Amino acid sequence: MSPAAPHVVVDRLVKRYGERTVLHGVDLTINRAETLVIIGGSGAGKSTLVRHLIALERPTSGRILIGGTDIASLSDVELAVARRRFGMVFQKYALFDSMTCFENVAFPLREQTRLKEKEVRERVLAKLRDLGVEHAAQLTPAQISGGMAKRVGIARALVLEPELLIYDEPTSGLDPVTSRTVDDLIEEMRERFAVTSVIITHDMVSAFDIADQLAMLIKGRVVAQGPPGEVLTSAHEDVQRFIRSSGVEASRLEKRRRRTPAAELAARFAAEAPVGHPPP
Amino acid sequence: MSDEEAPREPSWKSLLRGVFAPATDALTEIGTLADLAGRSLLWAFRPPYRGQVFLAQLEFVGVQSVFLVGLVGLFTGMVFAVQTVYGFRRFGAENLVGGVVALSLSREMAPVLTAIMVAARAGSGMAAELGNMRSSEQIDALETMAVSPIQYLLVPRIVAGTVMVPVLALLFFLVGVGGAWIVGVQGLALDPGVFADKIRTLLKPDDLLQGLIKAVVFGFAVSLIACRHGFYASGGAVGVGQATTRAVVWAVVGVFVLDYALTTVLTPVA
Numbered sequence A: 001m002s003p004a005a006p007h008v009v010v011d012r013l014v015k016r017y018g019e020r021t022v023l024h025g026v027d028l029t030i031n032r033a034e035t036l037v038i039i040g041g042s043g044a045g046k047s048t049l050v051r052h053l054i055a056l057e058r059p060t061s062g063r064i065l066i067g068g069t070d071i072a073s074l075s076d077v078e079l080a081v082a083r084r085r086f087g088m089v090f091q092k093y094a095l096f097d098s099m100t101c102f103e104n105v106a107f108p109l110r111e112q113t114r115l116k117e118k119e120v121r122e123r124v125l126a127k128l129r130d131l132g133v134e135h136a137a138q139l140t141p142a143q144i145s146g147g148m149a150k151r152v153g154i155a156r157a158l159v160l161e162p163e164l165l166i167y168d169e170p171t172s173g174l175d176p177v178t179s180r181t182v183d184d185l186i187e188e189m190r191e192r193f194a195v196t197s198v199i200i201t202h203d204m205v206s207a208f209d210i211a212d213q214l215a216m217l218i219k220g221r222v223v224a225q226g227p228p229g230e231v232l233t234s235a236h237e238d239v240q241r242f243i244r245s246s247g248v249e250a251s252r253l254e255k256r257r258r259r260t261p262a263a264e265l266a267a268r269f270a271a272e273a274p275v276g277h278p279p280p
Numbered sequence B: 001m002s003d004e005e006a007p008r009e010p011s012w013k014s015l016l017r018g019v020f021a022p023a024t025d026a027l028t029e030i031g032t033l034a035d036l037a038g039r040s041l042l043w044a045f046r047p048p049y050r051g052q053v054f055l056a057q058l059e060f061v062g063v064q065s066v067f068l069v070g071l072v073g074l075f076t077g078m079v080f081a082v083q084t085v086y087g088f089r090r091f092g093a094e095n096l097v098g099g100v101v102a103l104s105l106s107r108e109m110a111p112v113l114t115a116i117m118v119a120a121r122a123g124s125g126m127a128a129e130l131g132n133m134r135s136s137e138q139i140d141a142l143e144t145m146a147v148s149p150i151q152y153l154l155v156p157r158i159v160a161g162t163v164m165v166p167v168l169a170l171l172f173f174l175v176g177v178g179g180a181w182i183v184g185v186q187g188l189a190l191d192p193g194v195f196a197d198k199i200r201t202l203l204k205p206d207d208l209l210q211g212l213i214k215a216v217v218f219g220f221a222v223s224l225i226a227c228r229h230g231f232y233a234s235g236g237a238v239g240v241g242q243a244t245t246r247a248v249v250w251a252v253v254g255v256f257v258l259d260y261a262l263t264t265v266l267t268p269v270a
Helices: A046-053 A076-083 A101-112 A117-130 A146-158 A176-193 A204-210 A228-232 A237-246 A250-255 A262-272 B012-019 B021-044 B051-061 B063-091 B094-135 B138-144 B149-187 B192-202 B205-231 B236-266
Strands: A006-017 A020-031 A035-039 A061-066 A086-089 A164-168 A196-200 A213-218 A221-226
Touching: A006 A046, A006 A196, A020 A046, A020 A196, A020 A213, A020 A221, A020 A262, A035 A046, A035 A204, A046 A061, A046 A164, A046 A196, A086 A146, A086 B138, A101 A117, A101 A146, A117 A146, A146 A164, A146 A176, A164 A176, A176 A196, A176 A204, A196 A204, A204 A228, A213 A228, A213 A237, A221 A228, A221 A237, A228 A237, B012 B021, B021 B149, B021 B205, B051 B063, B051 B094, B051 B149, B063 B094, B063 B149, B094 B138, B094 B149, B094 B192, B094 B205, B094 B236, B138 B149, B149 B192, B149 B205, B205 B236
Parallel strands: A035 A196, A035 A213, A086 A164, A164 A196
Antiparallel strands: A006 A020, A006 A061, A213 A221
């Protein structure tokens, strides 16, 4: 796939549950190494949208193209192979209760790679250290706080260094310092591995800091999409109301971190790994 | 008001749907179970084979049920001995007690009561655990990590149920006969030689085989029904509670329905 080709394309996605329509023909395009932040009120269909990106839901109509492949058309086995390149951070952590935090993070490595146990251990502990939860390695999810569980969940999603990472409210429930650490990690994954990220968040500071594109979803429709500057100055009434309520001002854009352009990262990725993502 | 919130007008279609709802619901349920059984069967033979996960389920379904099944088996045998002695004394057939108790335990009581015990203890546990995993997105997490939840969660539980219920039923039978011996011979002064002899002459290998076949089918059905209700649970804590209740109720009903069907097929009465 050419680095210039879009990594993720959502094409006229419609999702209905019975007679209730949750997504009304959503269109989105995300280039490789870009970070798309989806904002919008509760019940707007954000979680439903991202669940389609990893085929946890099947569209009523429309297509989801990942690297040019329509993932809704894949068989179970093909989908299992495709999913090895995805990672997801769940809103409710989704850690396995029966395992320790170490085992939770080691799980994808043990299932998807043939790494020796010593290497698994090193990678898991390194990732837990990055997130500041190394001390919780031998504890079970029931024995740690919600914030720590969130960080262990992020460590588990990052440990395989996937091509496409989806975060469902990664900083909700975290203190401001840890929230910025999570932003740093999202950025680090992008810089090191040209990871494409899709993030649902209500944290507008984070959204304006790390987004290449912002998309605003209202009642199952994308009402604004583009660089943060464009969305911030959008004339759409719902967008303006949402941004005013969040307290973010135009001056916030001047404080955005310095970021390597997505196209540059994608070109570097294509040169280093022309046949796909580097194996873990 | 949006179009999806518009009130629906009554129609012949909705009326017919209401009338036939119980039948279509039952067919849908059978279809769901058949689909889950088929997919579990396919995934059971695909690598990777996770020995540790399977052993954990054998331990949960089998080892942890030993005491309960043994206890119920002991008291079932004891009660059955008292009732049989009381009834058979009326026409002087006390010498048949050992054989009759062994026969009914092997063909009916052991597989049916063991399956009910496993449904109540392990089946409810399976449904609650899977339902909780569904509501906390752990099953979704497995899928996103390219691990089939059917292979990782359902196959070990269904296979463990199918393997362990016959083993537990055998234990139930042995302990039950032991209980009947204690009450009949020690408590009600039956002749120990006659008691044992009637077991030897009346109990055929086919009787034990029928009990074991039933136990295999019941074990499969109980764990499949428990997994089905837990795996597709929805609605948070309330939904998990309801799924657990449905799992036990329908597993027990399923055991009795299957028991009649299997008894009809396996017993050459005519």
